[in-house]
Each structure stands twice: as C-alpha cells, then as structure tokens.
Amino acid sequence: MQLAVVLLFVTVCVIGGEAAARFEPSEIHPGHEKECYVHEIRGYLKPGKKRYLANCSVVECTKERGALYLSFLSCGVVAHHPSCTPIPTSRFAVYPECCIEYDCPPGAGISRVG
Structure with a gap:
C-alpha cells in the first residue's frame, strides 16, 4: 500500500x-x-x-x-503601517505571548500574512 x-x-x-x-x-x-x-x-x-x-x-x-x-x-508574518510601533514583550515569554504586537494610531493597522 x-x-x-x-x-x-x-x-x-x-x-x-x-x-x-x-x-x-x-x-x-x-x-x-x-x-x-x-x-x-x-x-x-x-x-x-x-x-x-x-x-x-x-x-x-x-x-x-x-x-x-x-x-x-x-507567529506568522506581520505587515504593519510605518506609524505603528512594536509593543515590547518579555524575553522570557513563550509562544504565543512572544509574538510581536503593534500599537497603531487610528486608521493605520496591521495585517498578518500567511
């Protein structure tokens, strides 16, 4: 088989x-x-x-x-607006808490790719 x-x-x-x-x-x-x-x-x-x-x-x-x-x-790939800033995470964080998150002004967002 x-x-x-x-x-x-x-x-x-x-x-x-x-x-x-x-x-x-x-x-x-x-x-x-x-x-x-x-x-x-x-x-x-x-x-x-x-x-x-x-x-x-x-x-x-x-x-x-x-x-x-x-x-x-x-985490996947993140595409973000240039005015967004990464939010720091602990270097001891494990998945998914270690994935980078962004703080974006209104109207400027992020999108996750694949």
Whole structure:
C-alpha cells in the first residue's frame, strides 16, 4: 500500500490573533517507535506533549490513526503601517505571548500574512 502524505501549511486563528501552522509526519527512529522525533530539539516527544522553541513557536506530537505527527505553531508574518510601533514583550515569554504586537494610531493597522 502506498501512503501519500501531504504537508499542510495553513493559517489558523489563535487567541487574540493569527498564526502560521505546519503539520507533518514524524520520523520514526529505532528504539523510539512510540515517540516523535523533533529536529529543532534533536530529541523526542511523546504523543500529547508540547515543547516551546526558542524561535517563538511551539511543537506538539500527536498520534492519529496509529501514525505520529508533529504540529508546529508560530507567529506568522506581520505587515504593519510605518506609524505603528512594536509593543515590547518579555524575553522570557513563550509562544504565543512572544509574538510581536503593534500599537497603531487610528486608521493605520496591521495585517498578518500567511
């Protein structure tokens, strides 16, 4: 049987804004058949577990129909008016609190891309 896997790049709504999302099959390594391998951490996650990454994103291991998948959420790309100013966030904040927000005057807004 041939298995076709499609990588999905979608924009999803999260609390207070939008995010970029990616869903992909996990690599399976000998001795870790029940865990997802995450390249970004050079390690493994069990299904249902999340890991916050340094690039203001989060990865989660899920099990669907017997197969392991990784789902990633990140801030996405923001296009803003030149008169908008970024609102500082804590350098210790994790996704989604680490995503840059902007303070814009009336009529000058932001738009999130992809």
